[in-house]
Amino acid sequence: MSDATIYFVGAGPGDPGLITVKGKRLLEQADCVIYDGLANSALLSDCKGDAETISVAKRSGHHSVKQPEINALIVEKAKQHQHIVRLKGGDPCLFGRAVEEIKTCIEAGLAFEIVPGITAGAAAAEYAGIFLTDRDHTSAVCFATGREAEGKPHTDLNWNALASFNGSLVFYMGMGNLETICQTLAAQGKPIDTPAAVIQQATGPRQRMVKGTLADIARLCEAENIAAPAIVIIGASAAGIEGGDWFTAHPLFGKRIVITRDAKGNRLFAEKLSAVGAEPIVFDGIEILDNSQNEATQAALENLSAYDWVLFTSANGVTHTFEALAEMKKDARVFATAKIACIGRQTADKLQTYGITADFVPSAFTSVALAKELAELERLKHKKILLLRSTIAPKDLPDALSDCGGDVTDAAVYRVRAKEQSGDIVDEIIAQIKDGQVDAVTFTSGSTVEAFWHVVPIELLRESKIDIISIGPATTALLEAAGLKPNCTASVHTVDGMIEEMTEMWT
Numbered sequence: 001m002s003d004a005t006i007y008f009v010g011a012g013p014g015d016p017g018l019i020t021v022k023g024k025r026l027l028e029q030a031d032c033v034i035y036d037g038l039a040n041s042a043l044l045s046d047c048k049g050d051a052e053t054i055s056v057a058k059r060s061g062h063h064s065v066k067q068p069e070i071n072a073l074i075v076e077k078a079k080q081h082q083h084i085v086r087l088k089g090g091d092p093c094l095f096g097r098a099v100e101e102i103k104t105c106i107e108a109g110l111a112f113e114i115v116p117g118i119t120a121g122a123a124a125a126e127y128a129g130i131f132l133t134d135r136d137h138t139s140a141v142c143f144a145t146g147r148e149a150e151g152k153p154h155t156d157l158n159w160n161a162l163a164s165f166n167g168s169l170v171f172y173m174g175m176g177n178l179e180t181i182c183q184t185l186a187a188q189g190k191p192i193d194t195p196a197a198v199i200q201q202a203t204g205p206r207q208r209m210v211k212g213t214l215a216d217i218a219r220l221c222e223a224e225n226i227a228a229p230a231i232v233i234i235g236a237s238a239a240g241i242e243g244g245d246w247f248t249a250h251p252l253f254g255k256r257i258v259i260t261r262d263a264k265g266n267r268l269f270a271e272k273l274s275a276v277g278a279e280p281i282v283f284d285g286i287e288i289l290d291n292s293q294n295e296a297t298q299a300a301l302e303n304l305s306a307y308d309w310v311l312f313t314s315a316n317g318v319t320h321t322f323e324a325l326a327e328m329k330k331d332a333r334v335f336a337t338a339k340i341a342c343i344g345r346q347t348a349d350k351l352q353t354y355g356i357t358a359d360f361v362p363s364a365f366t367s368v369a370l371a372k373e374l375a376e377l378e379r380l381k382h383k384k385i386l387l388l389r390s391t392i393a394p395k396d397l398p399d400a401l402s403d404c405g406g407d408v409t410d411a412a413v414y415r416v417r418a419k420e421q422s423g424d425i426v427d428e429i430i431a432q433i434k435d436g437q438v439d440a441v442t443f444t445s446g447s448t449v450e451a452f453w454h455v456v457p458i459e460l461l462r463e464s465k466i467d468i469i470s471i472g473p474a475t476t477a478l479l480e481a482a483g484l485k486p487n488c489t490a491s492v493h494t495v496d497g498m499i500e501e502m503t504e505m506w507t
């Protein structure tokens with residue numbers, strides 16, 4: 001018999017941040033994930049590299065995988081894997097057919113666990129500033145389906161009771177039947193001026209809401225092209241409260257922004273963009289690889305006590321240095337005698353995670369200003385200075401330090417290269433640019449610019465109204481050389497700085 005466990009995990013309604021801590025941990029450990037269309041596939045980036053991920057989503061033009069096939073798939077995968085996550089949108093057991101899959105597990109003698117999730121009805125209301133209960137007026141909530149199981153001979157819904165229910169009525173899967181739902185409730189005596197709200201694609205950057213009453217909500221939704229997935233709320237609470245619609249009020253709400261860094265950097269950038277309501281369009285343009293296994297870098301790392309100053313210019317430099325040191329069976333103690341300077345707070349923060357506080361974080365970002373600041377701090381004449389950077393780092397920093405009298409060693413601990421792209425992702429981005437679906441393209445380094453041009457024709461951006469956002473002067477110079485003038489160059493050269501500029505530019 002199989003000793004696998006099937007975890008039925010609620011993915012939450014869309015915003016990937018709305019999965020539970022337990023659900024996220026189980027995803028990280030999973031050998032196999034079987035996921036629905038409503039579960040945000042961004043959550044799969046938490047999975048192990050070798051995890052098998054299987055979509056049972058409805059694809060355009062195709063029917064969704066039929067329930068008996070999903071049941072059979074679970075049993076089959078339990079023979080091959082130990083730890084299986086069945087990832088379902090919202091809460092796994094609310095209108096999710098989990099019970100059919102769980103019965104299959106019981107019959108097959110498979111161990112299972114259920115991890116509840118945030119259901120779309122609650123999340124849609126809360127992301128739209130609608131309070132499903134309220135001490136003064138609304139003491140009950142009813143979650144109902146707007147579409148009963150196809151082929152079911154009778155209805156389980158007591159429309160008369162629903163019409164007289166004085167709490168918040170929340171309909172799932174109601175868009176196909178909205179008109180009928182409203183008419184039936186009205187026919188059973190629900191006042192036609194009862195407030196109603198429909199929230200589409202709740203908790204994501206494409207969230208939209210239409211408000212009205214039982215009398216006109218179906219017409220208003222049709223006029224606004226509101227479609228599934230959407231939640232219908234009927235009752236006094238659906239009116240919401242003045243100023244309560246907080247999510248769509250985010251400064252970058254709905255903006256579609258292409259991000260072009262390496263996978264890890266993009267993930268961080270995407271999280272930050274989502275937090276301000278934007279929709280990141282992910283293009284993993286570059287890869288960052290180890291470059292410590294060469295004679296010059298090894299010699300520098302072997303002999304760190306020989307240096308007066310060590311300079312890190314990026315968080316990547318810090319990470320790759322410490323990974324290389326770990327390979328050499330060395331640790332942070334090798335930095336006991338050298339002083340350390342970090343360019344940028346983020347670099348210093350990364351260094352701190354290895355237990356070392358930077359001695360100096362210059363306020364300037366440009367190489368010359370930085371060398372000057374360091375020279376003001378300490379006479380650099382004959383001082384031995386080690387730079388731990390990338391193979392393509394510009395020479396102006398070592399030159400400026402040498403000009404101040406320093407004896408500079410420039411060692412590369414990592415290298416950056418354009419990532420091999422799958423045609424699908426590139427085609428999708430090109431199509432979105434052509435369709436006017438993109439608001440901005442962001443570049444965080446010269447290498448992201450080059451990687452992007454490598455696959456996306458430059459004229460496409462030149463001819464479009466898409467904003468180009470650059471992280472700093474060096475990246476801007478490269479863009480300008482290619483005939484593209486960025487709409488803004490961040491004055492603080494971090495992704496946070498770029499988000500701040502975009503916020504200012506668009507609000």
Ligand code: SAH
Binds near residue numbers: 013095204231
């Ligand atoms: N188990 C899910 C519901 C599955 S039924 C949960 O607990 O949320 C599918 C229905 O959920 C959709 O037809 C829609 O009514 C609702 N839904 C799911 N995600 C949604 C979203 N992001 N915004 C609005 N409605 C959503």
